[in-house]
Amino acid sequence: MVSSVLAPVQQRGREALQRLGLPTRKQEAWRLTDLKRLEVLATLPEVSETSNPLMPEVSDGVTRLVLGGQMDPLDGVSLPEGMTPLTDAELNRHLGQTLYHCGCSEAWPVELNHAHSQHVLALRVCGKVSDLELVLATGAGLTATRVLLLLESNAELELLEVFPSGSSSSDGQCAHSHVLEVHLGQDARLNHGVLASGNGDASLMAHLAIEQEPRSHYALTSVCRGWRFGRLEPRVLQLEGQATTGIHGLSLTTADEQFATHSSMRFGGPEGELDQLQKAVAADRSHSIFNGAIQVPRAAQRTDAAQLSRSLLLSRRARVDAKPELEIIADDVKCAHGATISQLQQEELFYLRSRGVDGDEAAALLLRGFCCEVVDRLPGAAKAWMASGAIADPSRPL
Template sequence: MEIIEQIKTNQLIDNPTEIQKICLNKLQSNPLPNPKSELWRLSNRSKFSNFLDYSVNEKDPKFDTPYPYNSQNIIRLIIGEDSQISLIEENYSIQQLSDNKLDKYIKQKISCFDQNEHWSDLLNLSLSCPKNILGLKINGSKIPPIEIFSHASSNSLNAKTLVIFLEKNCNIELLQVNLGKENSSLSQSTFIYLEENSSLNHGVVSYGEDKSHLLNSLNVIQQKNSEYNLGSLHFKFNYARFEIRIEQSAGNAKTNIKGMQITKNNEQIATHTKIDFNGPNGFLDQINKSLADDKSHAIFDGSIIVPKIAQKTDASQLSRNLLLSNLAQIDTKPQLEIIADDVKCKHGATIAQLNDEELFYMRTRGITLKEASKLQLSSYFQEIISFIPISKDRWDLLDKLLNEN
């Protein structure tokens, strides 16, 4: 693993920034995450090693987005290409954060990082050159939907960082798309701060090509009376890891999460979530789905933390999983850590296969086995897809998934 050796000698970047130096120094003492840690225990070491085997590429080739762009209906940004920022600032309440503000915020975050829990973020920030860090401050409620793309080029490792501040009373829709080319690795870290009375409908869609890899980390802080809705989908990666950390910093906030990972062949895709309630009257409704086929491995590890200060918390976490092969694996572990005594919290997990009775019923009506299976999968996918803020006329996710599986 060439990157780890470079980290140990602090020679990864030719002219590292101060943030890169801080992260590289932290990684020198902890160059790889602890495999005995519950956060990393199930991670396939061989596949994880493949993620680290590519050289860092700071210069992205020209990127073709997967569907047409209509500038009247959406705002589209590609991390690493800032040609649109000035146009956006002229027409909407969106400002690009200055380098000083970005540095100050990121340094503050780094100071609180646990080197094992935040290993993915430390790696990302040690690799992200300034042109691949995008910071935005958004104000207002009449802003078109925003799409932000991150991509990895073939035979290289690309690192991208996104920082977004939503000011008071701001209400937006944001779609992030992470794309991996063949034989590539993409590191993506996102930091989102929601001020009081702000609302964000956030979609994260990640898909790759043959032998592509992804480390995707999402860090969200919610102030009082804010609402954060996340719909996520990860598929077609040889190895992918999605880390979600959400903190309701003072309570009285709402969080809704609906996510899914789909694995087939020999892939491994994992979702790890941690939701912290640091005040009263917090709300969480979380559903995570996994679908595993062939010899693949899907993982869900969810944690809800409710300290004594978080009275009147109402939190629900459900893991629903579908096995399509006897050789596939699904590991699921929803968890509650509750100290507060006046709460409503529940969690659960199910693992099932396609319903044979429903398949038989549809086949007796002249529907082929393949089409009957697609109908069942369509119902399974739809709950998650309908929660992702993406326009059907530009990209039919359901059709794409049914054709992939």
């Protein structure tokens, strides 16, 4: 049953989808998207029952919540001190605000989520709290999940969102739509990890909207592999500047998979900082996409922003598209960007082979080194998922 707070949101989302229709290649954000796969995702029925994913033991000091389908993630769970659910009145007041401020409240993936979400996990965080792990379970059909986090001034949280491999329906079609809203108060700190491991047939669309007040710190590390069709969209807004943002992402694609990362960073005031690194590894006939937009308006003087995209092609048939977008109006800034697309370096392979390492092992070592620069930044709870085999080690060769 849809909650009373989400019922009108769901209705508006359905009306918006009817009005908007499917995205087209005439829209720049969707120009490279495999729209046939998107159409399949959009027509999937809502999941009736989520499967129980293989999960490791909960690490000490970590609170685990499982979201998906019609389940209440807080049922039978004791939240740690400093973390409390929002009341319906607070939820009505805050739900959708960050999406609106970040300019994505009417984006097609968000409206898709609005139309299908039946529950929202809404939490307030005060002070330094224990780590939070959100497991996004799925099943046959389309699963929609929604999360709202309010971090008060000086709050500190380490958050890991895990999208484990879900069971597919009889024809291999299952998908996950996820929307996360986070508001960081002054001096708040959030270390946010996204570990998404598909089964090769599933689809994922995740929209992350983050707004930061002055002196807040936000660090996002995303590692995604195994999605036949995937789209991750982190959108960050520094409301008045004077905040620090770090975005580090890794996507791995193989077979005929397509995965796209569309990031957006806007500085709303002076003295903001951004450190962004996006990596991709594409094998076989797969397609990896990165679009990184940075906006520095006139009010954002003394901004210091750096964006780098690095991609590896492991096959002649693989494809990588990287497109940085910098819009700079302020005149007192430091903004740098770069993009490289390459193969494994023959000189490095030769060096390892000359010291007795066979060719396959040498390539695996170089690939692991390329991936670990991002993987090692994931929150500590991610290690338990990879060590247990519940999530494939993202730094393994494809």
